[in-house]
Amino acid sequence: MPHPLDAEAVRTWCSLALDALGRAREEIDAINVYPVADGDTGTNLYLTAESAARAVDAVFEGHATTAPASRPGLPEAVRAMAHGALIGARGNSGTILAQLLRGMAEVLAAPGDQDHAAAAPLRRALRRAVESAYEGVARPVEGTVLTVAAAAADAAEATPGDAAAVARAAHQGAVTALQATPGQLAELGAAGVVDAGGKGLVEVLGALAEALAGRPAPTPAVPAGAAHPWRVAPCPADSGEAGSGGPTAPGDGPAFEVIYLLDADDDAVARLRARLDTLGESLVVVGGDGLWNVHVHTDDAGAAVEAGIDAGRPHRIRITHFGSTAQEGTRVRERAQRAVVALVPGEGLAALCAEAGATVVALRPGEPPAAGEIVEAVRRAHAHEVVLLPNDPDLRHTAAAAAEQARTEGVRAALIPTRSPVQGIAALAVHEPGRRFDEDVVAMTSAAGATRYAELSVAERQSWTMAGVCQAGDVLGLIDGDVAVIGTDLAATAGTVLDRMLAAGGEMVTLVLGTGVPDVVADRLRHHVRRSHLAVDTVVYRGGQQSPPLIIGIE
Incomplete structure (x- = not known):
């Protein structure tokens, strides 16, 4: 009926x-x-x-x-x-x-x-x-x-x-x-x-x-000469637009698939479409009423995300590195031998990790990912072996559950307990897919462990800390997760944190700036390191994370 x-x-x-x-x-x-x-x-x-x-x-x-x-x-x-x-x-x-x-x-x-x-x-x-x-x-x-x-x-x-x-x-x-x-x-x-x-x-x-x-739709009939309704004898097409949109096998076309939700008005989205159309192919921008879903295949994942930042507020960013190529005359994606799945806050960090070859789970403020979302990223990575980088101590158990689920699906999975994105960056820097799996995991774990980390945050209320009593609005410098410095100015407090960390030695400082932190802060800190700690290099990234406003790594 x-x-x-x-x-x-x-x-x-x-x-x-x-x-x-x-x-x-x-x-x-x-x-x-x-x-x-x-x-x-x-x-x-x-x-x-x-x-x-x-x-x-x-x-x-x-x-x-x-x-x-x-x-x-x-x-x-x-x-x-x-x-x-x-x-x-x-x-x-x-x-x-x-x-x-x-x-x-x-x-x-x-x-x-x-x-x-x-x-x-x-x-x-x-x-x-x-x-x-x-x-x-x-x-x-x-x-x-x-x-x-x-x-x-x-x-x-x-x-x-x-x-x-x-x-x-x-x-x-x-x-x-x-x-x-x-x-x-x-x-x-x-x-x-x-x-x-x-x-x-x-x-x-x-x-x-x-x-x-109230009843199932009819089953499709099998076309003449076909063994299945969805498969036919291979043959060249009489027509079509193969050149329009650039159909490719993974490895032949753009390296990345970039998807994100975007809060933006119609005019900004029109400019975004034009910009992304020059950056890649398979461009689809859908939605309306201020919320859009953006999809593009591109070689420059960072530029695609930056275009979204210029247009509005991108979030739920997913960047997938396409695997390699084809067999038996049809283009079928093969499993990669090894992949890295990284959990990161912020558009800039997501693009950075993706360009390093990782499959990214972009973290949303106040919305920790479920294990299923991480498992889905492992599936998207499409590899026999996967290394997971949680980059947050609070996400370690969730990532471990995802790794266990991946193992039940036949994937060899290892979890490196990175506690900060800068440790994840250090691990990715030494990642070598050509090494034996255990050797690669050991090298990445060692690099992450050798990277000390700090965060600068703003106190929301008065409270007791290991460095004393802080007031709402104070700048807190946390070293390895514990409050070590309390100040009133972001750059000055970060300088004190750097001095304490570099007192134990270090060769490279990594600064990851959050949303709204001006470039002048990075310039002041770079100058401070150069003046006070000779032979220490400083690298600055625009992380795009809403919190914390500044992440520091010392290698």
Whole structure:
């Protein structure tokens, strides 16, 4: 029996889509050829859908807590779905899926479109989804998920009946378009597969059809000459735009995938699009109302993050270093032998570690990562061996749990108990993937252990410390985690901390400046070290962390 398109149907849709993508995840990963054959499209779509489903569940749970007899309306549910997908979007495909859902939400949440059984709002929602997705992709390419989404909208508009009938038609239109993608994009034809992102969208639309119709969508027929509905005989494409957007195998194209959420206004985002378009490819910028999800493949991860800083406030930054290349005529990502996963606060530190070859988990102020988020970073690293750098004593146990989970998945994992980002930087500096695993871990552990660290912070209230009583607003100098100096000026207090630390010797000072700390502070400290401690070099990084305002390392 058909169901109305209401909040409950949206919740059911999200749940069914998550289940469908979970079942199809490995298959979608395996046919991931375009735009980069990195074997993670299914995983990225699943994680994006999971974030959307959690957001919708949270809305229902909120109503159950505050008003047990009430239910959320359709506008509230679809907005939650779109927002959850946006903040949790992963990869090129997940970012586009988030924009498709946002486009649908714009229509379904609008006043006057609350006839839950009517088909017209769903038709308009599917059309707006396509328009939004094309707007978000810098260089659209046909034969991809965009083509599949457009075909679904076309089929929906041509179909009479209720919302359930429209959803079934959209799903069938997407299936038909998906099976044609190998003839539209050379990379797909050569590999003998359909577009992976399009396959994921077919699963999502099938879940919508099932949620509204109350029964599963029909299983796609196998095309003539194919052993499977999503694989065809390899052949050159008759048409396509292989040069548009730069499809590559990992190692052939840009080295990094950079993704972040961005708080910025529309004008700043327009300038950001133009700037990122010159820095890389596979550029997708989606969102609106001040919150955006930015995705780009580039060789200069630092510049991509800096562009976001210039545009607004980037956060939840994920930088992935693509692995290497292909086998048996198809571009399939191979596991690297060894990778490093680093947890770091701040955009600058994230870019620095990524450029050193690490897979980065960017820490959010006041939101410590769950072990699952670190495990996901280990999976993204796609290596047989992984070294974890928590860079914070409070994250050691979480990182250890993630390492244990990675081991159950067949990854050889080692945790180096780095207590500060500067220790992580020191460990990365001596990392040598060509060494034996144990030797590399020992060398990195030794480098981290030989790096003393300090932090400058601002006291929030009066309290007792090992250096005496501090007042709210005082500058605290913590050496190896304990308060050693209390002052009133950041640069002066940092100078005292440096003198105490260098009294025990040292060859290099590393200064990591937080957000809002002026360059003059670094200049004063560099001059202080040069004047007071001969033969000691000073290196300065813009870390971008909100707290602490200054991190010091002594090697």
